[in-house]
Each structure stands twice: as structure tokens, then as C-alpha cells.
Amino acid sequence: MGTSPVVSLRHVTKSFRRDTLEVPVLRGIDLETSGGDFVALMGPSGSGKSTVLNLIAGIDRPTSGDIRVAGSDLASMSETDLAAFRSRHIGFIFQMYNLIPVLTAEENVALPLLLTPLSGKERREHVRTALGVVGLTDRAKHFPRQLSGGQEQRAAIARAIVTDPTLLLADEPTGDLDATSATEILELLRRLNAEYGKTILLVTHDPRAAGYARTRRFLDKGVLGEMPASYAASASR
């Protein structure tokens, strides 16, 4: 497990404009994550958690501040460069899974590999491995509508890890799941971190989910701060 910073945010602010109003979402946050870490970013709804994740993934741009991820300065990159950066370094896990409904599980998992120079045979091997890691080999030919919520999320995780990215970003990955499925997903994330050394940044408002992470940070009203005692108690396991 390495210790070099994979994510480095310095004095990052982000505001949204609503009509003539400037609404600040992030108010100068600093965040550093080392390789192999498993960080849970907690906070209530509207605190700016997902915005942080989007900024790290390069799918949104900060109003000010510096963002470096996997050695790249995201502020200076074009949309096309950012896309290439994401395909190389970022695995994204969404709350609503966001699988393509017309593709089977294995075809969904193969999507990020279409951007690589791998041959069809190599792509199939990578997909088989990723589905094996998440325990979904027997559902490879199923369409998303034929899978349970937990299985869909596992397929989405397989899609996120199939290119072996530097960083996994999970945005409320258990938010739409029942307790049993949520536990399976969180166990899977922990295994990915512990056994495969994946660096994971998990955004959640659920203290129980945050309890699976090694490091927990709390975001409230756009400011990173100390974890409130009520959250800390729930998150400790």
C-alpha cells in the first residue's frame, strides 16, 4: 500500500449560480488522500459531498482552488483530456447504478474497456475477472432489469474496477439498497481496498456505511470539519 497523495484539494471553492444569486457550496476545502486509503466523506444532504466527488472526477470544475488527482492538475485540462484522465484513473460508482439498460451485465462492464486498445478477447478476459471479483459471473448475460438492486450495484462496481483505475469514487452506493444488499456492497468495497489495494473515496450520509472506511471526514455547509459526536458514535464499529 503506497502513501503518495492520490487526491489533493487545496482551497477549493465551488459556487452555483441560480438566476442572479451566487450560491456557495464549497467554501475553501483542503483534502488529501493517499494511495490505498479508504475515505468516507460524510455529511448531511446538500453539504457538498457529491460536488467534491464530481470535482475529483473532473466532471465539474471548481470556482477556485487547485485539484490534483493521480498527479494531474485538473484545472488545466480540456474536456477531452479530462475524459482520457477519467478513463485511466477513475472508477465511478453511482447511487442509482446507472447501468445501460439495453446492455447485459458483461456488456456494461466492458464499456470502459472500449476506450482501451485491448482486443476483444482481452476485453472478455478482463470482464470475466471483474465479474468474478464482485461475484456476478453467473449473471453475466443478464440485463439490468433482470438483476436485483444489489446485483446491479455489483455490476456497476465491476464496471468501475475493470480498467484497474487509480481511484474508486462511490457516490452513496448503498443509498438505494436494502440493508442486506447494502452490507454486501460495503463488504465488497472493503475487500477491494484491503485485498486489492484500491484507493476508495466513499460519499455517504449513512454513518454505518462510513464505518467501513479507514478514514472519515465530515463536510457540513461546504466546510470540512470534525465529525459530530452523534455521527462518530454510529460510525464506530
Add this chain to the structure above:
Amino acid sequence: MKYLPLILRNLLRNKRRSGLTAFAIFVSTFLVVALQTALYQFENPPSEQSRFRLVARHATSLQNPLPEAHVDKIRNLPGILKTTPLTWFGAYWKDEDNWFANFEIESDTFWDVFPEVRLPEEERRAFLADPQGCFVGRDLAAKFDWKVGDRIVLTGQIYPLNPELNVRGIYDGPDSTWLLFHRKYVEEALKTSAGRPGRVGTIWFLVAGPEDVAPVSARVDAAFRNSNGETKTETEKAFQLSFVEMMGDLRAIVRNIVAAVALTMLLVAGNAMAMAARERAAEAAVLRALGFPPARVGFLFLSEAVLVAGIGGLLGTLLPVLLFFNSSPEPIMFPTFRVPTGIAASGILLALLVGALAGGLPAWGLVRRPIAQALRRA
């Protein structure tokens, strides 16, 4: 190629919409190709001779006949190789719906100017020997089941004469839908009718080459200027078009219809693709979040539109090509109706262009929309 399965799956996710869009483009392309082919057939009569064959008609109107004496005068003008009069008789057989082209010809000179009308020698001799003889095109004979030896009675619509004719031959040629009979027979029968004897409808003649077309035309028209039978001389191609354009400016009509059909096609396809783009905005954002460059996402969506339009356009072009390969939708008006390669290609290109335009704007919208915003609305 590795994106083809994804494009096809997306295309088939709403089969009814994709099918209806392709069908709309298919129908539109069929119309465009058929109309353009009709215009092409008018502008390019199916005869090699037509390039050097000119026709003189009355300058005022095609309905006004010319003095028969013009035939010899034209025949003797320099630059003219062969001359023959051709007069529209305007009759039908049994029923007004049985309308077809029937002409009086000068039997001695007809083949000098229309060598492409091929009649077996034996039948030709039989025709020449029979004052009431006629010969008909193979397509026309097939349509009315006429055979050599049949006696047919036509009903005249212009002159007070119902010709009683003997079918003496069946001819082949680029346009085998005419019935031709002796001018002498009509002249004899109508010798007491006012305004008819000594008149011809049109005078056709050959010139040596394309360079002679303009000076000879001018010479003929100049020869009859200020007479009671002023002429307007034009190429066979222009004549055929002007014949049809008595109904209106055919070119403009066809082009306006083609433009309207193309616009309709664009609106139908554009609407379908706009709906698809709206439904798939979140998926496009997911692809971009996975690392697909904006151009690739746009290309995938655009490919769907072009593929749907291409399928519709290909079928809409192939149908008239196959349907009219050996037959014409209206043999009397269009002896042949083969779709020229250029028009077939333009039909497919138009459909592809419609697909690109219909898919282009929604695709541009998909890749311009901020990823985070589109994901929030997923």
C-alpha cells in the same frame, strides 16, 4: 466496429419509434427518387437520335398546326439532313380511359428521322401497302392485347373521324407505346373538313451534330418569321419538356415537392432523435463519466440517427430501382422508368444528410450539457 453492438442496441431500444422513423424516411426517399426519375425521363428521352433531332412547332402554341408546305421548305434549308411531319391525332380506343399516343406519319420519310422504331421488314411492307394500316409499339400492343391482323376502331377527339385501322406490325424501340398510321388516310378522309387538310402538327428533322443545333434552329425559325405559320424550333428534349410543362413549370413543381418532402423527413427524424436524446441524457452523462470523450458520445448518438435514416433511405431508393427495373408505373407517359445511378445515389445521400442533421443537433446538446447536471437529473 467495436461500438456497433452498442449503436444497434440503442437503435432497437424503442423499436416502434426507430421503425416509424425509418419508414417515414423510406416513404419520403421513395417519393424523392421517383419524382426525380420522372423529371429525368422527361428531360432525357430514351433515344440516341434525340440529341441531334429537332422539332419545329407553331410558335404560338402546340395546338396550332403548321402549313404542310413548311415540311418541304425545311427539308431544303441548309444543314438539315432528313425531315418528316408528325401529327398528333388524339384518339382513344373503345373507352376514354384507353388513352395513348397516336400519330399520323408520312410513311415514306418517317424512318429517315426515327430509325430507332424497328419494324420487321415484312410487317413494314404490309403497313406501306395498306392505306388503313397501322403499327403499334410492343408495350401498347401488350396492354390492349392487339395482334397483327386485328382491326381496331379509334374514336377521334380532335377531328371528326374515327379511324378504322388494321394492325400490320408490332414495333420495338425506346418508346414502344405509340400507335402510328398513314397521314394520307386522314387527309383523304378529312379533305372536306375546314382547317384540316394541308396542315401538320409538328415537323421533325435531323442535323449532323450538336454544333448544328443552335444555328439550324435559328435558321428554321427565321425562314418563317412574319408568316402565318411562325415556328418555334427546339431539341426533342426541350420539346418533350415543354409538352409536359403545358401543365405548369414541371421542374419547379418537382423541386418544390422534393424540398417539402425532404423538410418533412428532417422534421420527423429530428423529432424522433430529439426525444431519444432527452431520454438518454443521463446515459450520455454516465458514458462521459466513465471516460468517453464528448466527441465519441456524440458520434455514437449521431451514428444511430444516420443508421436509421440510411436504412430508410436505402430501402426507399432500392424499391423504385427494383420495382421499375423492367416496367414503368405509367408506360404511356414514361416508356422506361429506370432510376439513374446518380438519382439513386442522391436519394441515399439525402437520407444520410437528413440523419446527420436530425441527429447532429441533439448529439451536440448531449455533449455540451455539463455531466454533473445531467447526472443530478438521472
